[in-house]
Amino acid sequence: MNKLRDLVDKIKPHFSKGGKLEKLESTFDAFETFLFVPNTVAKTGSHIRDSIDLKRVMILVVVAAIPAMFFGMWNIGFQHYSALGKEATFWTQMGYGAFKFIPLLVVSYVVGLGIEFAFAQSRGHEVNEGYLVSGFLIPLIVPPDLPLWMLAVSVAFAVIFGKEVFGGTGMNVFNPALLSRAFLFFAYPSYMSGDKVWIAADGVTQATPLGTALTYTGDNLSADIPSFYDMFIGIMPGSVGETSALMILIGAVILLFTRMASWRIMLSILIGGYVMGWIFNMVGSNPYMDLPPHYHFVMGGFAFGMVFMATDPVSAAQTNRGKWIYGFLIGFFAVLLRVVNPAYPEGMMLAILLMNAFSSLIDYYVIEANVKKRLKRLKLRKA
Known part of the structure; x- marks a missing residue:
């Protein structure tokens, strides 16, 4: 060194x-x-709370997502060879998964960092490290066979219109990674939904559990989709890093142990999702509504969104009470959108983006309520 x-x-x-x-x-x-660690020092009195800087925060989040990434690469290969009816070793499956995933990762970083470097140069600012996480997460929330040029366009849109127009890292209203996925979903829906995009094999179609649930006409949905255990482990088609709730849970433990994410947001999302699922169970007008609430936690991007997207410290609520409200509404709306609106099977993405827009408003009213309570206590003391 x-x-x-x-x-x-x-x-x-x-x-x-x-x-x-x-x-x-x-x-x-x-x-x-x-x-290297920056060697700049404060010339006047400073108040240092810990040794963690922005770059280290970003690296810790990337480390937390690595288990989901490796499992996703294996699952790409597993689904590919299983669909073709061929046997393959673990390393063969991993190799095929890496062959599909690494180009997505490279394109995400090259395009995203290239734009961020260009904006930093034009403004004469330092290059922020915010895209270290976004660039890693974006390839994990797209289908394995997504054309690279589509990914490049979506990344450019997310970085320019989701970050830079607001001032760059720390100023964005919406989560850039989810904004990239939303752009893909609405601009190229046939490449982001349906039965043809989840298996990296030509001519092979297979629905995800969410896709099956939306079109199901039988009597017992939970019996005709992968078991809860299989969905928890992640042995099913889906976006690269979203299938394994187990690997995502490992990432959640890392984030919570290092205090990089809010447990209040994660827990309140689970509560909100369960409450909405329970309400649908009470209504029970179709098989999807009868699905046990906890199944929603391991289907689609619910777990991944809860751990890595909703907890984004920039676009999430900042107050403790606001985090409870913010998280509860994300879980509530995610399940609501999934079941009620078949046009948007992945309700988690839209629920998080919706609450990103209202997170500051939630904090505002929480703070205003606290101010009113304190003023009331002050008046009582004076009286």
Whole structure:
């Protein structure tokens, strides 16, 4: 590392003000701070609460999503060879999954980071690390056979119109990764839904449990979709990283242990989803409504959205009470949209984006309510 540090220090003057490549100063700074902890220090009194900076936060979130990524790669290969009726070893399945997934990841990072670098250069700002997470999550929430150019267009849309127009990292209203998926869903619906997009094999069609539930006409839906155990493990078609609730749960433990995500949001989403599922059970006018509420937790992107999307610290509610309200409504609306509106089978995406729009309003009224309570207590004391 010392040799690398010496090399960076040697070429740094070329990128500093007055150097030949001073226009690329922010780009060089991004790579330097990625490799090493910034050596800038405060010149006046500072209040340091811990040693975690933005880059370390982003890296921890990526680490938490790695189990879902590896399982997703294996599942791509497993579903592929199973659909073709061929036997394959674990490593063969992993290899095929990596062959499908890695290009998605590369395109996501190249396009997204390229745009962020361009905006940073044009504004003369430092390159923020916010896209480290978004760039990793976007390939995990799309079908494995999605055309790369579509992914590139959706990433560009999400970064430009979801982040940069608001001022960049920390200023966005909506979760950029979900905004990318929403763009794909509405712009290219045939590549994001249906029975043909979930198995990476030509001519093979297979519905996800959500797709089966929407078109089911029998009497016992839970018997005609994968078992709860199989869906919890993730052995089913679906987006790359969304199928395994078990791997997502491991990621949730990492995020909660490192305090990178709010347990209030996660728990309230589960409560909201269960309440809505229970209400549908009471109504019971079709097989989908009769589905046990806990099945919704392992179907589609519910678990992934709960752990990695809804807990985004920028677009989520900030107050403790607001987090409970925000999370409950996400779970409630996710199940509601799934069951009632067949045009949008993945209700979690729309529910989170909807509550992203209202998260600041929720916080506003929570704070206003607290202010009124304090003023009331103050008046009582004076009296």
